[in-house]
Structure formats: C-alpha cells, structure tokens
Amino acid sequence: EAGVAQSPRYKIIEKRQSVAFWCNPISGHATLYWYQQILGQGPKLLIQFQNNGVVDDSQLPKDRFSAERLKGVDSTLKIQPAKLEDSAVYLCASRLMMNTEAFFGQGTRLTVV
Amino acid sequence: DAKTTQPPSMDCAEGRAANLPCNHSTISGNEYVYWYRQIHSQGPQYIIHGLKNNETNEMASLIITEDRKSSTLILPHATLRDTAVYYCIVSSNTGNQFYFGTGTSLTVIP
Numbered sequence: 001e002a003g004v005a006q007s008p009r010y011k012i013i014e015k016r017q018s019v020a021f022w023c024n025p026i027s028g029h030a031t032l033y034w035y036q037q038i039l040g041q042g043p044k045l046l047i048q049f050q051n052n053g054v055v056d057d058s059q060l061p062k063d064r065f066s067a068e069r070l071k072g073v074d075s076t077l078k079i080q081p082a083k084l085e086d087s088a089v090y091l092c093a094s095r096l097m098m099n100t101e102a103f104f105g106q107g108t109r110l111t112v113v
Numbered sequence: 114d115a116k117t118t119q120p121p122s123m124d125c126a127e128g129r130a131a132n133l134p135c136n137h138s139t140i141s142g143n144e145y146v147y148w149y150r151q152i153h154s155q156g157p158q159y160i161i162h163g164l165k166n167n168e169t170n171e172m173a174s175l176i177i178t179e180d181r182k183s184s185t186l187i188l189p190h191a192t193l194r195d196t197a198v199y200y201c202i203v204s205s206n207t208g209n210q211f212y213f214g215t216g217t218s219l220t221v222i223p
Contacts, residue, residue, distance in 0.1 A: 004156075031209055035213075041215065042198075042213035042214055042215050042216050043213045044213070045210065045212055045213075048209070048210065048211075055209065055210075056210055091156055091157070093156075093157075095209070095211075098205075098209050099145055101147070101159035101162065102159070102211055103159070104156030104157045104158070105156050106155060106156050107155075107156050
C-alpha cells in the first residue's frame with residue numbers, strides 16, 4: 001500500500017515569512033497527526049485529527065500555527081509568521097484505528113533563517 | 114505528554130541480542146506499549162506493540178512485565194542497520210494520543 005506522503009521535502013524561508021506543509025495520509029486512515037521534531041529531540045505532537053475534527057491541539061502554538069484537514073483526507077499545516085525556533089522536521093502520521101500502528105511520512109525539513 | 118523513561122544511549126555488538134528497556138510505571142489498563150525506531154533523516158518506523166502479553170514478529174520481541182510497569186524490546190541478532198533511536202510509547206485506546214519521549218540511541222558496533 002502507498003505510504004504517507006508529505007511535501008515539500010525541504011523548505012528554507014526567512015523569519016517572519018509564511019510556510020505551508022502538505023500531508024496525504026494512507027487511504028482510509030481516520031486519524032492524522034502532525035509532529036514537530038527539533039534536532040536531537042523526540043517528535044512532539046502538535047495536533048491530532050479524527051476524520052476532519054480536531055482531537056488534540058494542546059501543544060500547537062495557535063498564535064502562529066494552524067492546521068486543517070479538509071474532507072477528512074489531506075491535511076495542511078501552516079506557520080505564519082515563522083520564527084527561527086520553528087526550524088525542525090515536521091512529520092505527518094496516520095492511523096487506521098486505535099490499537100494499530102501509526103505510519104509516518106518522511107517529513108518536511110524546515111530551516112528558518 | 115510522554116509517560117515513558119528510557120536510557121539515553123546503549124551499545125550492542127553486532128550479532129548479539131540488543132535489549133532495550135522502557136519504564137512506564139504510570140501505565141493504565143487500556144494503554145498499549147508501542148515501539149518505534151528512527152534512522153537519521155527518516156520518519157519513525159513501527160516495530161511492535163502489545164498490551165500485556167509478550168509479542169514477537171519478524172523484527173523483534175516485546176517483553177512486558179506482569180505488572181506492566183516496564184517492558185523490554187529485544188532485537189535478537191543486531192546488525193549495523195539497527196543503529197537508530199528507539200522510542201517506547203504508551204497509547205490509550207480511548208484518546209488515541211501518541212506521545213514520544215526522548216528515546217534510546219542504539220549503536221551497533223562491528
């Protein structure tokens with residue numbers, strides 16, 4: 001089966017600019033996660049969707065980050081405006097149901113200069 | 114938030130078994146233990162998961178203590194390609210959250 005697709009693979013922007021990441025989960029997977037992984041740290045959960053509804057966004061910096069999942073399929077994560085500390089890999093994952101494994105994409109590496 | 118504690122790093126000789134411990138003393142009855150690994154510049158890769166019984170698949174074995182407060186991931190014959198960061202995660206079957214901790218960096222030595 002096709003895996004979780006993310007784009008772009010790499011992105012370099014200047015601070016205060018905006019950026020968006022796209023994720024296409026595995027077909028039929030109801031749960032979708034976005035993670036931020038700073039170099040040397042474990043992935044940090046930013047937001048979790050169940051179909052097109054938000055389940056958990058407690059760690060999402062809502063003043064600058066936003067995410068949506070249209071029609072319960074693809075998802076976009078946006079940062080506006082970006083800060084230097086947003087430099088990280090942004091990972092998307094999807095899951096068919098509880099008690100099954102989550103599948104991760106390759107991530108988008110963001111560098112803010 | 115992460116509910117697991119793992120040693121930051123471990124070494125293992127190639128061909129030997131790698132035993133990676135994880136402490137999850139606050140685990141509740143409906144929470145599963147998952148193991149993932151991450152090789153540099155790649156997304157995390159699923160290895161195995163379990164509730165209370167020991168589990169085995171083609172990649173590894175998972176041993177969960179009877180009180181479920183800790184577990185061990187066993188890679189039976191470590192190879193150089195097993196060098197990675199290994200994450201132990203507990204996830205409930207209600208909230209479905211998936212929180213990572215800091216993981217164990219395993220280095221397999223030739």
